[in-house]
Amino acid sequence: MDNYLGRTIKNDLINAYGVTVIPAKSKLNAEHLELIRKQRIDVLDIIFVDEQQAPSYRQMANxxxxxxxxxxxxYRISRKIPLADIRKDVVPVIQEISRNPDIFALFSSVQGKDDYTYQHNVGVGVLSTLIxxxxxxxxxxxxxxxxxxTLHDIGKLKIPVEILNKPGKLTDEEFSLVKKHTIYGYEMLKETTGANSRITLAALQHHERNDGKGYPLGLKDEQIDSYSKIIAVADIFHAMSSKRPYHEAMPFHVIVDQMRRGSFGALDPHIVSVFLENIVKRTVGxxxxxxxxxxxEIVYLNPHDIETPLIRINDEYIDLSKIKELNIREISI
Structure with a gap:
């Protein structure tokens, strides 16, 4: 950590309780470094004003x-998944992008926009790695x-593009066909040299839910592989926070609230909790x-409900826990 001496931090450094320990624009000295150690602040979360990223995370994502x-x-030509090339050329970049200490800039860099299908594969890869x-x-x-x-939706290569990109609601027949991408992906990966069971199960199970109401097999809780549970959380967060042919990106507070309440299906509660709490605690400042x-600006997290923080607008302070009709629509990057 000594190489951080004399560097100026861009944002407030906060502890696990949402309290600002070192204010933004501070030039780090020995006392600051000791404070960072004692408060167990993750050094990967520190962004410096002199930090240059070349290439940028957005460029890397694109x-x-x-x-x-x-x-x-x-695959459409060879009928073979180039697993070795994906492992060599794609996965290392996804892992590097996931190290971006500014997670909201990270989310922005992997949100689906123009070429949703492939941005989604990368986005879910990055978010799953982060989780x-x-x-x-x-x-x-x-x-x-x-x-x-990264390979969880590989089975969609067998679904007609016009159905995947359809701007309106799918018919029952079309939706039944789309759901088969889980089985298609499993079968494709089972035939691929080097794809172990965790990879094939992720393609098959990422739409399964703890209550047994998912698809394709209606598996419950312990029947679902833990990697598939992680990917399910990343899959939903990325899909809901991205603009897609048939819906706009959802507001931040809606995604968080609906993931908590299981509106997208019964996800693993521990994984959801770890994911959302790590996101929310990084919103201070x-x-x-x-x-x-x-x-x-978010200045303090409510320890009893971290999703309704204290907001400062000029000289006014607003406690979102006391104003139920007011929420966070968007977090700026």
């Missing part, structure tokens, strides 16, 4: 989306998880747009 599209599309780190997975486990997440259009 590049790897193009690479993955080319590799995935090669895996927060769950303290080893590098070996993360490597398999990153690959499994960030500029946000409220649902009434006003712009403010």
């Amino acid at each position: 590049s790897v989306v193009d690479s993955s599209k080319e590799l995935f599309e090669s 895996g780190r927060w769950l303290n997975m080893s590098e070996a486990e993360l490597s398999v998880l990153s690959l499994a997440a 960030r500029e946000v747009v409220l649902t009434d259009g006003r712009v403010g």
Whole structure:
């Protein structure tokens, strides 16, 4: 950590309780470094004002989306998944993007926009890797998880593009066909040399839910592989926060609330909790747009409900836990 001495931090450094320990624009000295150690602040969360990222994470994301599209599309000609090339050329970049200490810039860089299908594969790969780190997975486990997440929708290569990109609601027949991408992906990966069971199961199970109401097999809780549960959380967050042919990106507070309440299906509660709490605790000091259009800064997290923080707008302080009709629509990057 000594190489941080004299560097100026861009944002407030906060502890696990949402309290600002070192204010933004501070030049780090020895006392600051000791404070960072004692408060157990993750050094990967520190962003410095002099930090230069070349290439940018967005450029890396765009590049790897193009690479993955080319590799995935090669299946249509060869009828073989280029697993070795994906492992060599795509997964390392996905893992590097997931190290972006500014997670909201990270989310923005992998949100689906124009080429949703392939941006989604990369986005889910990045978010799953991020969740895996927060769950303290080893590098070996993360490597398999990153690959499994990147390939989770590989079966959609067998679904007609006009159905995947249909702007309106799918018919029952069309939706039944789309759901088969889980089985198609499983079968494709089972025939691929080097794809272990965690990777094939992720393709099959990422739409299964703890209550048995998912598909294709209606599996419950312990019947679902843990990697598939992680990928399910990343899959939903990325899909709901991205603009798609048939819906706009959902507001931040809606996604968080609906994931908590299981509106997208019964996800693993521990994984959801770890994911959302790690996101929310990193919002302190960030500029946000409220649902009434006003712009403010999150200054404190409510320890009893971290999703309704204290907001400062100029000289006014707003406690979202006491104003139920007011929420965070967007977190600025």
